[in-house]
Amino acid sequence: MRRPVPDPYIEARRRDPVPDDIDPAIEVLVHDIIGKVADKWTMLILETLHEHGVLRFTQLNREIGSISQKMLTQTLRQMEQDGLIVRTVHPVIPPHVDYALTALGESLGAAFCGVWIWVESHHAEILKAREAFAARNA
DSSP states (O other): OOOOOOOHHHHHHHHSOOOSSOOHHHHHHHHHHHHHHTSHHHHHHHHHHHHHOSEEHHHHHHHHOSOOHHHHHHHHHHHHHTTSEEEEEEOSSSOEEEEEEOHHHHHHHHHHHHHHHHHHHHHHHHHHHHHHHHHHTO
């Protein structure tokens, strides 16, 4: 039997366990941020702005594709509130509004790069598990 390759995240957690004296305010904020950024649209907006830089609302909508204007507006407002993006209104007619990532937004995108790397490392295992699950439940 082949010995599994150790997962770096699990190994790090073994070396640095979560402390017993977690600040309740930090815990609430972590849960709040995860709830907001772990959704599909926030991640797509982060990725799109990272790849293309400053974009107008219509350009952002076009690049993302399947998002409604209402959902894009709501997500952008939430991201602005959390300091992930900056919204710049240019005083022209018709109004011209740009969106760009802040340093905080860039750093969040970098943090989620870890998920991408993890999926790349484990994609065969994930597909195998899904196939086995589908076969058991067919």
